[in-house]
Amino acid sequence: xxxxxxxxxxxxxxxxxxxxxxxxxxxxxxxxxxxxxxxxxxxxxxxxxxxxxxxxxxxxxxxxxxxxxxxxxxxxxxxxxxxxxxxxxxxxxxxxxxxxxxxxxxxxxxxxxxxxxxxxxxxxxxxxxxxxxxxxxxxxxxxxxxxxxxxxxxxxxxxxxxxxxxxxxxxxxxxxxxxxxxxxxxxxxxxxxxxxxxxxxxxxxxxxxxxxxxxxxxxxxxxxxxxxxxxxxxxxxxxxxxxxxxxxxxxxxxxxxxxxxxxxxxxxxxxxxxxxxxxxxxxxxxxxxxxxxxxxxxxxxxxxxxxxxxxxxxxxxxxxx
Ligand SMILES: NC(=O)c1ccc[n+]([C@@H]2O[C@H](COP(=O)([O-])OP(=O)(O)OC[C@H]3O[C@@H](n4cnc5c(N)ncnc54)[C@H](OP(=O)(O)O)[C@@H]3O)[C@@H](O)[C@H]2O)c1
Numbered sequence: 001x002x003x004x005x006x007x008x009x010x011x012x013x014x015x016x017x018x019x020x021x022x023x024x025x026x027x028x029x030x031x032x033x034x035x036x037x038x039x040x041x042x043x044x045x046x047x048x049x050x051x052x053x054x055x056x057x058x059x060x061x062x063x064x065x066x067x068x069x070x071x072x073x074x075x076x077x078x079x080x081x082x083x084x085x086x087x088x089x090x091x092x093x094x095x096x097x098x099x100x101x102x103x104x105x106x107x108x109x110x111x112x113x114x115x116x117x118x119x120x121x122x123x124x125x126x127x128x129x130x131x132x133x134x135x136x137x138x139x140x141x142x143x144x145x146x147x148x149x150x151x152x153x154x155x156x157x158x159x160x161x162x163x164x165x166x167x168x169x170x171x172x173x174x175x176x177x178x179x180x181x182x183x184x185x186x187x188x189x190x191x192x193x194x195x196x197x198x199x200x201x202x203x204x205x206x207x208x209x210x211x212x213x214x215x216x217x218x219x220x221x222x223x224x225x226x227x228x229x230x231x232x233x234x235x236x237x238x239x240x241x242x243x244x245x246x247x248x249x250x251x252x253x254x255x256x257x258x259x260x261x262x263x264x265x266x267x268x269x270x271x272x273x274x275x276x277x278x279x280x281x282x283x284x285x286x287x288x289x290x291x292x293x294x295x296x297x298x299x300x301x302x303x304x305x306x307x308x309x310x311x312x313x314x315x316x317x318x319x320x321x
Contacts, residue, residue: 005032017040017093028244097248107168122180181203204263207265
């Protein structure tokens with residue numbers, strides 16, 4: 001039988017943080033985890049949108065334990081403040097889902113001067129995880145789940161120009177940020193292993209899912225709004241949000257996942273279908289690239305993680321299934 005939402009084990013007593021929980025895959029994941037008893041911290045940049053999402057979830061699950069946390073991943077100061085608040089309010093975290101993301105935006109910089117997709121999708125989550133990992137490391141069953149994309153396969157880290165100042169392309173920038181997500185998740189697992197931590201780091205991708213990122217986002221960002229022509233077909237060719245959230249929920253809760261695993265839909269070249277092992281590009285499996293990205297992320301953000309560098313060849317499984 002294919003894994004589905006009814007296979008999620010009880011989440012009672014678990015504190016979960018989902019970034020970008022007000023919309024799309026993040027909202028679906030937040031809802032499913034709260035429905036199974038988790039206390040869900042909805043980390044969003046807009047209070048208003050988070051409130052709407054909470055109303056939506058509570059309509060179906062009136063007892064859902066939901067909490068708003070202001071988090072703008074494009075502002076490092078906001079990430080620091082959010083991490084501080086989590087430590088103050090909870091002191092521990094069982095599950096961190098690095099889900100929020102932007103796609104194919106016009107050339108722009110975050111408040112800290114990072115290219116927007118790299119700065120938001122990767123560096124924002126890098127800082128968040130680095131600042132919270134010590135609240136998770138000693139908790140049995142704790143996990144960090146990072147949402148990547150099929151687009152990671154085209155991604156390369158431009159180490160000499162990570163902000164793509166010289167040659168910006170929005171698809172290229174998105175792919176860079178998504179391969180960074182995957183390289184980060186695998187390096188995090190190696191470092192957790194080196195630290196003898198209880199926490200697992202795993203990654204996932206939703207295939208093609210009809211969310212704001214792909215639907216309205218595509219319309220907004222396409223030249224001459226040609227995306228509007230495509231929009232009606234999206235519902236036919238893409239999974240709905242609920243199916244799109246399954247790989248995330250599988251990575252977050254299934255007993256079958258392994259350290260450093262990568263999970264996605266199983267059908268039509270991983271575009272849709274039930275969740276299971278997904279294919280990692282050769283580039284994303286490269287440990288030297290991952291270690292170099294980690295050092296670059298530390299130097300750009302000024303945040304140093306408490307996790308030791310892995311010994312060469314030391315790993316708790318690679319993501320290739
Ligand atoms: N949908 C797909 O087919 C697809 C495919 C591959 C990968 N993904 C990945 O799946 C993840 C979720 O995307 P989705 O499809 O569910 O899209 P979505 O509905 O647009 O959700 C994206 C979420 O990220 C939030 N976000 C964006 N910038 C942020 C920032 N600076 N700080 C905090 N939150 C921010 C958004 O908040 P606002 O509502 O305030 O903008 C929203 O809650 C992303 O990482 C995306 O790259 C999606």
